[in-house]
Amino acid sequence: MYEIVELLNHVVARQAVTSRPGAVPTKGGFGSAPPLDLDALELRDEFLAAFGSEYVELEAAVMSRIERPARVPLGLCTCGTPVSCEFDRVAAECPACGDWLSRAEAVHAAREWLESTWLTPAEIEQETRSWGTPVRSGRVRTWRWRGWIAPDGAGRYCLADVLRLIDRQAAEAA
Incomplete structure (x- = not known):
């Protein structure tokens, strides 16, 4: 690993001193040296050849710590x-x-799906579990008793109405 880091430092120092890669500072100006023009892919390949699985593990560890957009x-x-x-x-x-x-x-x-979906209280409980905000079937019945939502003829409730009540309760709690 030390050799690779030294190689990277050498490349960076050379490119910082002059815009001509391959030129090295000497006492009388710039002399020539064998060109060391490694682009990112070559550098990665050199690193992989030197360290193999250690590099892959290191890369995975670094990538896991980089914050990506949600x-x-x-x-x-x-x-x-x-x-x-x-x-x-x-x-x-x-x-x-x-x-x-x-x-x-x-x-x-x-929105169309919510407005057109009618579920029983038990089905609402199952559906809202996947949302991360479970609504128990007893709570749906309580909302009906209070007159906040109304069932259709088959005892099913509109999912959009349930979502509105969840949002309202979240706003009141905040």
Whole structure:
């Protein structure tokens, strides 16, 4: 490892002294030396050859500590593949078919799905568990008793109404 670090230091020092790689400072100016023009790929290959698995482990450790932008689910592509993107992006490409999905389309589709989905209290409990904010079936019945939500003829509740109540309670708690 020491040899590689010394090689890197030598390359950096040479490029800092002059814009001509291969020129080295001498007493009377710059002399020539065998050129040492290693680009990033060659340097990586040299490092890999010297350290093999140690380099791979070191690279994995470094990459695990680099903070990457959070990826958020964007929705399902028309081909059925889940699409995700960085939190600040407005669109993403489907990894399977290459189609683009915009955040506006995804939000619109999610809103339509919420408005058109009617579930029993037990099904609501199962569905909201996957959201990370579980709503117990007893709480849904309590909301009905208080008159905050109304079931359809089959005793099912609109998922959009449940989500509104979850948001309202979160806002009151904050």
